Amino acid sequence: xxxxxxxGALSADEQASVFPPNERAERGPxxxxxxxxxxxxxxxxxxxxxxxIEVGPDITNLPRLDLDKCRGCGLCLSKCPGLAIFLVDASxxxxxxxxxxxxxxxxxxxxxxxxxxxxxxxxxVAKARVVKVDTGAQREGTTIVTxxxxxxxxxxxxxxxxxAPGEVFLCRCCEVSETEVxxxxxxxxxxxxxxxxxxxAGMGLCQxxxxxxxxxxxxxxxxxxSPADILPPTSRAPVRTLSLEALAGGDDNE
Amino acid sequence: xxxxxxxxxxxxxxxxxxxxxAIEAAKRxxxxxxVDENNKPGGQLFxxxxxxxxxxxxxxxxxxxxxxxxxxxxxxxxxxxVWLDAVVHGLFDSRLAVLHAGRQVTVQAGRIILATGASExxxxxxxxTLPGVMGAGAIQxxxxxxxxxxxxxxxxxxxxxxxxxxxxxxxxxxxxVLAVVEAMPSIGGYGVHAAKIRRxxxxxxxxxxxxxxxxxxxVEAVVLATLGPDGxxxxxxERTLAADTVGLAVGLTPLTELAWMAGCEFFFSPKLGxxxxxxxxxxxxxxxxxxxxxxxxxVEEASTAMxxxxxAGIAAAESLGLVEAAAAATDKAAVRQRIDVLRSGPFGxxxxxxxxxxxxxxxxxxxxxxxxxxx
Amino acid sequence: xxxxxxxxxxxxxxxxxxxxxxxAKAGKRVVLxxxxxxxxxxxxxxxxxxxxxxxxxxxHLDLAMQSAALYRNLTDxxxxxxxxxxxxxxxxxxxxxxxxxxxxxxxxxxxxxxxVELLPIAQARRSEPLLAADLWGAAxxxxxxxxxxxxxxxxxxxxxxxxxxxxxxxxxxxALLVENGRVCGVKTGQGELRADYIVNATGVWAPALLSxxxxxxPIKPRRGQILxxxxxxxMLNHVLLCACYLIxxxxxxxxxxxxxxxxxxxxLAVEQTAHGSLLVGSTREFAGFDRKTTLAGIxxxxxxxxxxxxxxxxxxxxxxxxxxxxHTPDGLPILGPVAGLPGLIMAAGxxxxxxxxxxxxxxxxxxxxx
Ligand SMILES: Cc1cc2nc3c(=O)[nH]c(=O)nc-3n(C[C@H](O)[C@H](O)[C@H](O)COP(=O)(O)OP(=O)(O)OC[C@H]3O[C@@H](n4cnc5c(N)ncnc54)[C@H](O)[C@@H]3O)c2cc1C
Ligand SMILES: Cc1cc2nc3c(=O)[nH]c(=O)nc-3n(C[C@H](O)[C@H](O)[C@H](O)COP(=O)(O)OP(=O)(O)OC[C@H]3O[C@@H](n4cnc5c(N)ncnc54)[C@H](O)[C@@H]3O)c2cc1C
Ligand code: SF4
Ligand code: SF4
Numbered sequence: 001x002x003x004x005x006x007x008g009a010l011s012a013d014e015q016a017s018v019f020p021p022n023e024r025a026e027r028g029p030x031x032x033x034x035x036x037x038x039x040x041x042x043x044x045x046x047x048x049x050x051x052x053i054e055v056g057p058d059i060t061n062l063p064r065l066d067l068d069k070c071r072g073c074g075l076c077l078s079k080c081p082g083l084a085i086f087l088v089d090a091s092x093x094x095x096x097x098x099x100x101x102x103x104x105x106x107x108x109x110x111x112x113x114x115x116x117x118x119x120x121x122x123x124x125v126a127k128a129r130v131v132k133v134d135t136g137a138q139r140e141g142t143t144i145v146t147x148x149x150x151x152x153x154x155x156x157x158x159x160x161x162x163x164a165p166g167e168v169f170l171c172r173c174c175e176v177s178e179t180e181v182x183x184x185x186x187x188x189x190x191x192x193x194x195x196x197x198x199x200x201a202g203m204g205l206c207q208x209x210x211x212x213x214x215x216x217x218x219x220x221x222x223x224x225x226s227p228a229d230i231l232p233p234t235s236r237a238p239v240r241t242l243s244l245e246a247l248a249g250g251d252d253n254e
Numbered sequence: 255x256x257x258x259x260x261x262x263x264x265x266x267x268x269x270x271x272x273x274x275x276a277i278e279a280a281k282r283x284x285x286x287x288x289v290d291e292n293n294k295p296g297g298q299l300f301x302x303x304x305x306x307x308x309x310x311x312x313x314x315x316x317x318x319x320x321x322x323x324x325x326x327x328x329x330x331x332x333x334x335x336v337w338l339d340a341v342v343h344g345l346f347d348s349r350l351a352v353l354h355a356g357r358q359v360t361v362q363a364g365r366i367i368l369a370t371g372a373s374e375x376x377x378x379x380x381x382x383t384l385p386g387v388m389g390a391g392a393i394q395x396x397x398x399x400x401x402x403x404x405x406x407x408x409x410x411x412x413x414x415x416x417x418x419x420x421x422x423x424x425x426x427x428x429x430x431v432l433a434v435v436e437a438m439p440s441i442g443g444y445g446v447h448a449a450k451i452r453r454x455x456x457x458x459x460x461x462x463x464x465x466x467x468x469x470x471x472x473v474e475a476v477v478l479a480t481l482g483p484d485g486x487x488x489x490x491x492e493r494t495l496a497a498d499t500v501g502l503a504v505g506l507t508p509l510t511e512l513a514w515m516a517g518c519e520f521f522f523s524p525k526l527g528x529x530x531x532x533x534x535x536x537x538x539x540x541x542x543x544x545x546x547x548x549x550x551x552x553v554e555e556a557s558t559a560m561x562x563x564x565x566a567g568i569a570a571a572e573s574l575g576l577v578e579a580a581a582a583a584t585d586k587a588a589v590r591q592r593i594d595v596l597r598s599g600p601f602g603x604x605x606x607x608x609x610x611x612x613x614x615x616x617x618x619x620x621x622x623x624x625x626x627x628x629x
Numbered sequence: 630x631x632x633x634x635x636x637x638x639x640x641x642x643x644x645x646x647x648x649x650x651x652x653a654k655a656g657k658r659v660v661l662x663x664x665x666x667x668x669x670x671x672x673x674x675x676x677x678x679x680x681x682x683x684x685x686x687x688x689h690l691d692l693a694m695q696s697a698a699l700y701r702n703l704t705d706x707x708x709x710x711x712x713x714x715x716x717x718x719x720x721x722x723x724x725x726x727x728x729x730x731x732x733x734x735x736x737x738x739x740x741x742x743x744x745v746e747l748l749p750i751a752q753a754r755r756s757e758p759l760l761a762a763d764l765w766g767a768a769x770x771x772x773x774x775x776x777x778x779x780x781x782x783x784x785x786x787x788x789x790x791x792x793x794x795x796x797x798x799x800x801x802x803x804a805l806l807v808e809n810g811r812v813c814g815v816k817t818g819q820g821e822l823r824a825d826y827i828v829n830a831t832g833v834w835a836p837a838l839l840s841x842x843x844x845x846x847p848i849k850p851r852r853g854q855i856l857x858x859x860x861x862x863x864m865l866n867h868v869l870l871c872a873c874y875l876i877x878x879x880x881x882x883x884x885x886x887x888x889x890x891x892x893x894x895x896x897l898a899v900e901q902t903a904h905g906s907l908l909v910g911s912t913r914e915f916a917g918f919d920r921k922t923t924l925a926g927i928x929x930x931x932x933x934x935x936x937x938x939x940x941x942x943x944x945x946x947x948x949x950x951x952x953x954x955x956h957t958p959d960g961l962p963i964l965g966p967v968a969g970l971p972g973l974i975m976a977a978g979x980x981x982x983x984x985x986x987x988x989x990x991x992x993x994x995x996x997x998x999x
Pocket of ligand 2: 669
């Protein structure tokens with residue numbers, strides 16, 4: 001089972017039909033138009049200010065790229081409604097290549113962030129560094145991300161995934177994230193009680209029953225202390241919640 | 255005017271440890287009270303619908319909740335007073351603050367035996383706070399006690415006995431279990447428990463973990479990943495299961511807040527679940543009125559919990575002068591012998607060594623420290 | 630040995646961090662030491678009232694009013710959310726007798742320029758509906774406010790750090806170093822440190838550093854126990870005290886020692902934090918340095934709160950804690966140089982007013998560090 005018709009991802013043959021020769025990519029940036037079905041569509045043709053893309057009068061023709069006319073400006077990337085155009089550039093270094101692709105998800109990555117470069121099926125290919133995140137007005141809401149990837153993966157990486165796809169919350173009662181707890185420890189909070197003071201972790205309804213071990217672990221990781229030395233915060237009544245009224249009913253007089 | 259009451263011995267927790275302790279204490283003439291926050295006695299037992307392991311003497315082959323019922327009957331016969339729906343919310347020296355059926359009561363105790371069991375550990379990963387991620391124990395209470403299924407398609411994290419048993423009970427209750435996921439390179443629980451669920455077609459994925467859970471406002475999918483040799487997630491290995499509920503069965507931690515509040519000495523044992531009250535061979539802590547028994551002294555099993563409870567019950571009664579030292583010694587020796595049997599074999603060995611370490615540490619500290627530890 | 634700083638501040642409570650901030654702002658090289666962490670002492674176990682109308686007219690009220698003025702733009706100045714809320718405060722009177730006591734105080738406060746009015750209960754309940762209908766009424770002052778003391782100390786510490794101060798948690802001062810009759814540094818678990826001025830801002834622990842020199846500072850820990858409720862939707866519009874608090878504070882002789890509430894010095898102090906929890910306090914007891922809560926203490930506080938705010942009956946308590954007020958016989962903090970120990974500056978003994986007085990204390994003490 002292969003090919004865009006069956007899997008949604010280009011087969012090896014389909015890829016071969018659209019890849020520019022490596023020498024071209026070594027010379028500088030160039031478009032890769034991964035549009036292999038005859039659909040009635042041609043915005044790419046108009047998008048290119050250098051006339052490098054030709055569809056012709058029959059708009060179901062496949063777009064053809066003139067490798068010499070293409071200057072790798074990337075303008076066509078955000079015009080293609082199919083998000084089918086990418087840019088590769090192998091000219092910048094011996095080991096790394098740049099890959100540019102449209103990315104219409106939030107949150108956006110930040111420059112220099114390390115992300116997972118993924119292939120046409122969303123599978124991880126290689127760790128990649130974000131070089132540029134272009135949200136300019138001419139992009140009309142389609143952000144163009146540029147990644148630096150290992151050169152041999154330049155024809156495989158076609159999108160990315162953020163490495164931390166969401167915050168990890170250690171204290172769910174007070175919504176304190178792992179990042180905040182680490183930050184607090186780095187600022188000098190070396191005990192669960194001190195982390196609690198700085199972040200409120202463990203101040204909620206469960207009074208730390210859920211999060212205290214998770215916090216201890218972060219402290220141990222950050223400070224190198226043994227978990228044996230990381231004690232729970234001071235234990236005070238009530239160990240389960242009780243109503244003010246019930247407490248008020250007591251008549252202890254020690 | 256005072257609502258306060260006085261008992262020779264107050265046991266906190268009506269699980270197997272607490273009930274066994276109360277029975278032994280009451281048999282020896284102590285006015286004994288057992289307090290438990292639940293409205294059913296038995297602790298962990300009342301939600302265990304499976305047949306228990308252990309020796310015949312420990313009612314092996316009997317279902318957990320039946321053991322609880324039998325213990326309760328016996329306690330009633332010995333004259334133990336049992337308060338259910340009663341939380342001990344504070345310990346102030348030998349006085350307990352109890353919220354009993356909504357009313358605040360102070361109880362004065364000659365001796366206190368803490369048998370509060372253990373609480374479930376949490377894990378944090380992206381999405382771990384989404385509704386639909388819950389403790390295996392909570393799942394078990396829902397299906398076995400309240401008879402409701404919290405989801406349809408489950409992924410269980412953790413292949414210890416608790417994870418395996420809860421998966422099995424989930425399938426009995428009509429749910430689908432997509433996988434058991436275990437970060438360690440091998441299955442943690444007994445092979446026989448694992449075999450039960452493998453026969454039903456559930457994969458047990460060792461060396462694997464949950465890398466994240468995704469969904470809008472609730473669990474919609476679980477992303478699994480293989481762990482590399484460095485213990486890190488291998489992103490190439492990520493795959494997604496369309497589960498709607500995630501069970502966490504990643505171990506238990508002794509429930510020690512009351513012991514910390516009392517101010518007794520503690521010991522750290524990774525094998526037994528973390529910080530636990532240091533105690534001697536009579537289950538006495540560093541405070542002369544405070545005993546401990548069961549999972550609070552290290553997470554084990556119902557059978558060992560009951561024996562530790564018996565030990566604590568006998569010793570507490572003895573310390574109140576209710577039994578002759580010689581008679582108590584004989585009774586305690588018999589209990590200790592049974593405990594040794596329970597802690598033998600490849601699965602018991604680690605716990606036996608960890609428990610021995612507690613006693614060594616206690617001997618060391620009492621040798622140095624002096625006066626405490628003398629009941 | 631070289632000097633590491635111009636000023637060493639001992640203690641990272643609201644007082645020490647405030648001194649560090651104002652000293653750093655005045656251009657001093659400051660090191661702040663705390664054996665625990667920022668707000669590990671009383672400042673992490675108290676309420677956050679910035680209350681004017683509880684202060685006796687005179688130096689006490691003057692200081693408080695200057696402090697209140699500093700608070701108004703402190704959040705912006707520190708670039709840190711200290712959860713300051715200018716909510717106004719009420720002191721509840723249960724009876725005619727208590728109302729008279731308040732009346733006397735109010736008359737003097739008005740002369741000193743503080744606007745306080747005594748409202749009969751019907752009127753008080755219009756803006757604070759949780760109050761019981763059978764109370765006498767309440768004194769209201771619009772200038773009262775609240776703050777989060779933990780965040781206040783952290784905000785001061787971070788702002789001081791930005792101004793070049795070194796903030797060093799986990800360093801315990803074991804002794805003061807004296808050379809040629811002048812305090813010139815401190816001995817810590819991690820070596821000696823020297824400076825021109827040493828500020829003792831260690832709250833209830835302050836006397837310990839001076840006793841080796843035969844100086845007996847009159848600061849005694851006075852415990853206060855507080856209940857914390859579950860987070861609740863906004864329900865309280867003011868910070869609330871009751872007149873018992875003032876009686877326990879100013880007229881302890883009127884108390885009946887056989888009454889549990891009196892014996893424990895219970896006076897109501899209730900506020901709602903920015904996170905929704907109510908802090909319900911508190912007792913005023915001499916119990917040494919014991920920071921445990923007691924059953925009698927938390928029960929008595931709950932009982933009194935139910936009397937004044939019956940609507941809170943069903944609210945859940947999730948935690949209790951106790952803090953130690955640095956009590957002084959005259960109720961005033963000990964600020965400034967110490968006779969016989971040049972180089973040492975005191976900033977401790979704020980009893981139940983340390984939060985209210987923190988900014989002005991920092992500013993005034995910084996002036997001694999010339
Ligand atoms: C899924 C599962 C399967 C198991 N299968 C087996 C098995 O096959 N064989 C076996 O031997 N063991 C088994 N166990 C283990 C066994 O259930 C426990 O080891 C045993 O229940 C521990 O007994 P305990 O009395 O120490 O604590 P628990 O049974 O946990 O009882 C403690 C009680 O104290 C109460 N309590 C705690 N704090 C307070 C307080 N402050 N105030 C009032 N009450 C309080 C708790 O609510 C609880 O009711 C299993 C456990 C689980 C979770
Ligand atoms: C229950 C209660 C309620 C209160 N409510 C209010 C209120 O509403 N409004 C108000 O204005 N005030 C209130 N107060 C008073 C206020 O909390 C205190 O006056 C104030 O926190 C004192 O601050 P501090 O910085 O002097 O002391 P602390 O906060 O105690 O700081 C002293 C620090 O010094 C450190 N330390 C001690 N010894 C050493 C050493 N040798 N070496 C290094 N570090 C050392 C300690 O670790 C501690 O962090 C209340 C107090 C209590 C107890
Ligand atoms: S990259 Fe620029 S030059 Fe190349 S085809 Fe696209 S628009 Fe034309
Ligand atoms: S715009 Fe995109 S989809 Fe349309 S023809 Fe050009 S490359 Fe193909």
